[in-house]
Amino acid sequence: MSPAPHRIQLGHGSGGRLTHELIRDLFARRLRNPILDPLGDAALLPEPGGRLAMTTDSFVVSPLFFPGGDIGQLAVHGTVNDLAVSGARPTYLSLAVILEEGLPMETLERVVGSLAGAAREAGVGIVTGDTKVVERGKGDGIFINTTGVGVLREGFPRSDRAPRTGDALLASGTVGDHGAVVLASRSEVELAGGLVSDCAPVTDLVEALFEAGVVPLFMRDPTRGGLAGVACDVAEQLGLGLDLEEDAIPVHPDVMTLCDLVGVDPLHLACEGRVVALCAAEEAERALSAWRALPAGRSAARIGALVADHAGRVTLATRYGGARRLVRPTAEQLPRIC
Amino acid sequence: MSPAPHRIQLGHGSGGRLTHELIRDLFARRLRNPILDPLGDAALLPEPGGRLAMTTDSFVVSPLFFPGGDIGQLAVHGTVNDLAVSGARPTYLSLAVILEEGLPMETLERVVGSLAGAAREAGVGIVTGDTKVVERGKGDGIFINTTGVGVLREGFPRSDRAPRTGDALLASGTVGDHGAVVLASRSEVELAGGLVSDCAPVTDLVEALFEAGVVPLFMRDPTRGGLAGVACDVAEQLGLGLDLEEDAIPVHPDVMTLCDLVGVDPLHLACEGRVVALCAAEEAERALSAWRALPAGRSAARIGALVADHAGRVTLATRYGGARRLVRPTAEQLPRIC
Numbered sequence: 001m002s003p004a005p006h007r008i009q010l011g012h013g014s015g016g017r018l019t020h021e022l023i024r025d026l027f028a029r030r031l032r033n034p035i036l037d038p039l040g041d042a043a044l045l046p047e048p049g050g051r052l053a054m055t056t057d058s059f060v061v062s063p064l065f066f067p068g069g070d071i072g073q074l075a076v077h078g079t080v081n082d083l084a085v086s087g088a089r090p091t092y093l094s095l096a097v098i099l100e101e102g103l104p105m106e107t108l109e110r111v112v113g114s115l116a117g118a119a120r121e122a123g124v125g126i127v128t129g130d131t132k133v134v135e136r137g138k139g140d141g142i143f144i145n146t147t148g149v150g151v152l153r154e155g156f157p158r159s160d161r162a163p164r165t166g167d168a169l170l171a172s173g174t175v176g177d178h179g180a181v182v183l184a185s186r187s188e189v190e191l192a193g194g195l196v197s198d199c200a201p202v203t204d205l206v207e208a209l210f211e212a213g214v215v216p217l218f219m220r221d222p223t224r225g226g227l228a229g230v231a232c233d234v235a236e237q238l239g240l241g242l243d244l245e246e247d248a249i250p251v252h253p254d255v256m257t258l259c260d261l262v263g264v265d266p267l268h269l270a271c272e273g274r275v276v277a278l279c280a281a282e283e284a285e286r287a288l289s290a291w292r293a294l295p296a297g298r299s300a301a302r303i304g305a306l307v308a309d310h311a312g313r314v315t316l317a318t319r320y321g322g323a324r325r326l327v328r329p330t331a332e333q334l335p336r337i338c
Numbered sequence: 339m340s341p342a343p344h345r346i347q348l349g350h351g352s353g354g355r356l357t358h359e360l361i362r363d364l365f366a367r368r369l370r371n372p373i374l375d376p377l378g379d380a381a382l383l384p385e386p387g388g389r390l391a392m393t394t395d396s397f398v399v400s401p402l403f404f405p406g407g408d409i410g411q412l413a414v415h416g417t418v419n420d421l422a423v424s425g426a427r428p429t430y431l432s433l434a435v436i437l438e439e440g441l442p443m444e445t446l447e448r449v450v451g452s453l454a455g456a457a458r459e460a461g462v463g464i465v466t467g468d469t470k471v472v473e474r475g476k477g478d479g480i481f482i483n484t485t486g487v488g489v490l491r492e493g494f495p496r497s498d499r500a501p502r503t504g505d506a507l508l509a510s511g512t513v514g515d516h517g518a519v520v521l522a523s524r525s526e527v528e529l530a531g532g533l534v535s536d537c538a539p540v541t542d543l544v545e546a547l548f549e550a551g552v553v554p555l556f557m558r559d560p561t562r563g564g565l566a567g568v569a570c571d572v573a574e575q576l577g578l579g580l581d582l583e584e585d586a587i588p589v590h591p592d593v594m595t596l597c598d599l600v601g602v603d604p605l606h607l608a609c610e611g612r613v614v615a616l617c618a619a620e621e622a623e624r625a626l627s628a629w630r631a632l633p634a635g636r637s638a639a640r641i642g643a644l645v646a647d648h649a650g651r652v653t654l655a656t657r658y659g660g661a662r663r664l665v666r667p668t669a670e671q672l673p674r675i676c
Contacts, residue, residue, distance in 0.1 A: 013398075013674075015562025015608070016667035041558060042393035042424035044490065048386065055380035056432035056485055058470045060351075086380035094394035094485045098436070130483075132396045134674060138478040145468075147394055147432045147485035152382065220379060224353025270353070329354035336351075336472060 008103040013133030026109065027129055030116045031095070035127040043127035045092060048151050053088035055079055056147040062336045064111065064141055066185045068196025069178075069272070071144055072114025074338055077201050077272055078223065079148040080122045084206045085219040085275060087157060088150030090122060095146055096130040100139035111142060122201040124148065156215060161280075163217040163238050168284040169304040172205050172275040172297050173198065173250060175227045179269025180255040182337050189261065195254035200273030205297055209277065212290035218278040221271065223338055225328060228267040230276050231304075231314045232328050242314045244304035244326065267316075268329040270337045281305070346441040351471030364447060365467055368454045369433070373465040381465035383430060386489050391426035393417055394485040400674040402449065402479055404523045406515075406534025407610070409482055410452025412676055415539050415610060416561065417486040418460045422544045423557040423613060425495060426488030428460060433484055434468040438477035449480060460539040462486070494553060499618075501555045501576050506622040507642040510543050510613040510635050511536065511588060513565045517607025518593040520675050521600065533592035538611030543635055547615065550628035556616040559609065561676055563666060566605040568614050569642070569652045570666050580652045582642035582664065605654075606667040608675045619643070 004025065011018040028039060035043050059075045076093065083090040095115065099108065119126050126146075177198040184191050202221060209216060218238070222230040227249065235242040251266045259266045273296065279287050284302050291297030309315075314326040342363065349356040366377060373381050397413045414431065421428040433453065437446065457464050464484075515536040522529050540559060547554060556576070560568040565587065573580040589604045597604045611634065617625050622640050629635030647653075652664040 010673040011668075013562075014667060014672065015564075015567055016606075017665075018668070019562070020666060040424060041420040042391040042426065042486075042488075044424065044495075045390040045392055047389050051385050052383040052487075053380040054383055054430060054432060054487065055466050056434045056483070057468045058434040058436050058483060060436060060470045060472050082379040086378060086382070088380065092392060094392060096394045096396040096483050096485075098396050098398060098481055128393050130395045132398045132674075134398050134478060134481075137475065140472060140476040143436055143472075143481070145394070145396060145434050145483040145485075147434070147483075148380075149390075149392065149487065150380075157382075224351075224357070226353075229353055268354075327355075328358065329352060330349075330356070334352065335348040336470075 006105050008099045008101055008108065008133055010101050010133050010135065012099065013131060019131060022131060026112055030112045031126045033125045035125055050151040053083050053086045053150050053152050055082040056145065057082065058143060058145045059338055060143050060336050061182065061338050062140065063185055066197055067181050069199035070111065070114050071142060072111040073118040073199055074272060075144040075146045076115055076118035076122055077199055078338060079146040080124060081202045081221045083148050083150040084203045085221050088152045090124045090148055090150040090203065092127045093119065093124050093146045093148045094128045095126045098139055098143040099133045100141050101133055101136045103141055108142065122203060158215055158217060163240065163278055163306060165240065165306050165308045166281050167217060167278050167306045168281050168302050169242065170277050170279065170284060170287055171250060171301055171303050172291050173299045174252045175222065175249060175271055175274060176255045176266040176269030177252055178272040179226065179334055179337055180258045183334055184258055189258060191254040191258065193254040195252055198271050198273040200296060202273055202275050204294055205275045205291060208290040208294055209287055212286050214279055214283045214287045216277040216279050220276050222274055222276050223270045223272060226268045226270055227276065228326050229328050231326055234278060235312050235314045239311055241307040241310040242304055243307050243317060244314060245317045247319045248301050249303045250299040250301050272338065344443050346437045346439055346443065346446065346471055348439050348471050348473065351469060357469060360469060364450055368450045369464045371463045373463055388489040390487050391421050391424045391490050392487050393420040394483065395420065396481060396483045397676055398481050398674050399520065399676050400478065401523055404535055405519050407537035408449065408452050409480060410449040411456040411537055412610060413482040413484045414453055414456035414460055415537055416676060417484040418462060419540045419559045421486050421488040422541045423559050426490045428462045428486055428488040428541065430465045431457065431462050431484045431486045432466045433464045436477055436481040437471045438479050439471055439474045441479055446480065460541060496553055496555055501578065501616055501644060503578065503644050503646045504619050505555060505616050505644045506619050506640050507580065508615050508617065508622060508625055509588060509639055509641050510629050511637045512590045513560065513587060513609055513612060514593045514604040514607030515590055516610040517564065517672055517675050518596045521672055522596055527596060529592040529596065531592040533590055536609050536611040538634060540611060540613050542632055543613045543629060546628040546632055547625055550624050552617055552621045552625040554615040554617050558614050560612055560614050561608045561610060564606045564608055565614065566664050567666050569664055572616065573650050573652045577649055579645040579648040580642055581645045581655060582652060583655045585657045586639055586641045588637040588639050610676065
């Protein structure tokens with residue numbers, strides 16, 4: 001037996017001995033659970049006992065490690081969160097990695113450790129996987145895909161009541177933290193306030209709403225495209241106008257500073273642990289109380305409402321008393337944010 | 339409105355306007371089905387009515403197009419086949435692409451067309467997706483991840499009867515065609531016999547076994563690592579010896595020629611449309627007849643049997659009357675075969 005190599009080689013993706021050993025000694029060992037352990041061609045899952053939600057995301061974030069998280073945590077939270085805001089309880093994830101030849105084994109070990117920890121925290125099992133290797137210069141360290149399935153709650157999405165004028169839009173916390181942290185890491189800007197990524201599972205935030213008896217009319221996590229992207233989706237998909245109040249939108253002071261410095265709109269920056277939910281006006285306070293009782297929901301706020309005017313469009317009432325139309329980011333401000 | 343760009347830009351992965359348009363005008367249009375169409379954060383699936391199988395695979399094949407197939411077909415077949423040999427009826431796939439900045443839009447359109455055609459052929463719906471873009475030189479044209487779920491057949495995997503000495507190992511067709519075609523494409527070797535990749539869904543081959551009343555004791559598709567890899571898995575996982583007969587293993591003459599030319603073992607080359615199944619000796623002829631009745635199973639053959647000797651190891655009886663131990667490929671012979 002030769003000792004395990006210190007860097008990823010092309011052979012680790014060949015399906016031969018090196019692949020076999022990498023899976024056995026790293027992935028299977030760190031991620032172990034009774035469904036993954038047989039390492040078959042497919043994971044065999046119990047009958048779910050309900051309708052399913054399924055979602056997929058690839059993660060190509062650069063740098064791989066940033067204040068408050070890394071690509072491994074992001075890969076679990078991103079997919080878990082898409083399931084949670086779809087009204088499902090996340091249960092199983094698949095994990096597929098594309099490694100670049102020459103990646104230090106130590107880096108991979110650290111990322112797999114993060115994946116394992118995040119899966120434990122979110123209460124999901126990583127049940128099946130795949131490993132590929134590309135030549136040096138044909139990838140960038142590590143790309144990760146996770147695909148998740150979860151069981152849908154009864155009664156969500158709602159069919160009993162359509163969204164209407166007056167419904168309130170709520171945000172569970174400050175927006176743009178993750179995007180700002182990655183941007184700062186890349187540009188080597190030092191942030192004075194110790195800002196970290198908001199990267200976290202939102203399962204507790206979603207659960208808290210349902211436990212408080214609030215069934216949202218629409219729920220999303222504002223990742224790529226930021227709050228602006230989700231707001232545009234709300235207006236377009238519902239065919240109603242949406243008014244946001246700039247003053248009401250929680251933004252961390254560090255994010256504000258960075259945005260002023262580099263000329264980016266905080267509403268275009270990605271979050272990785274926030275929920276945006278639409279609910280009936282009379283339920284808004286109950287929803288906010290439920291969120292504020294959680295550490296992750298301390299800064300929760302009512303940020304806007306559906307209106308009869310300008311159907312399909314979003315208007316932002318600025319802090320200076322003006323109003324402007326809010327649009328999706330058009331160009332690439334922040335490539336590889338997740 | 340500016341016209342759609344001719345090449346992939348970083349903005350296509352930003353979650354902004356370009357991403358939105360790429361998804362709407364290409365992916366959603368070509369792959370459309372009632373579950374994908376709402377384009378939510380997650381696909382909402384009906385209750386499956388049984389146990390599930392789940393599997394994931396990333397595809398990084400180079401070149402993207404090869405005789406008999408391309409990365410799009412491969413990405414559907416690879417995942418469908420992992421579900422089929424696990425005893426499941428493939429139902430839903432997720433699709434996640436990592437595009438390299440500068441990829442011609444025409445190439446992407448061709449690949450998405452292939453994905454759509456292959457999904458139709460295999461009877462699966464692509465129900466959710468993700469698009470990321472990395473900078474020029476940080477990827478290689480297009481990488482694809484598909485993750486699939488399917489509903490498991492009752493009674494498989496078998497719990498009524500363990501594999502035992504005398505059980506027969508069957509191959510549904512010639513081995514190594516896909517690996518040889520990709521190798522030839524890359525080395526610009528011209529093959530005289532018009533060899534094409536065996537890339538295809540194996541769902542009909544698997545269905546034919548069950549319809550013939552044969553419930554395999556073990557089933558796999560010999561992709562990376564080839565027949566040798568699967569044979570080693572059989573012996574190791576069952577803790578029994580496995581004897582293969584070189585003369586009985588169907589190999590296309592072109593594959594043989596290429597292997598002689600470049601010094602590769604055809605048993606190490608990947609297949610992308612073959613099944614290897616273990617069944618009771620008395621069921622072997624019935625299984626082979628069922629396969630041979632299908633165009634894809636014309637060359638099906640009994641290639642070996644479980645033996646009492648050399649537990650956990652595979653022996654190949656060579657065509658010259660000798661015997662050698664068969665091992666997994668140790669080094670990287672063929673990077674990026676799928």
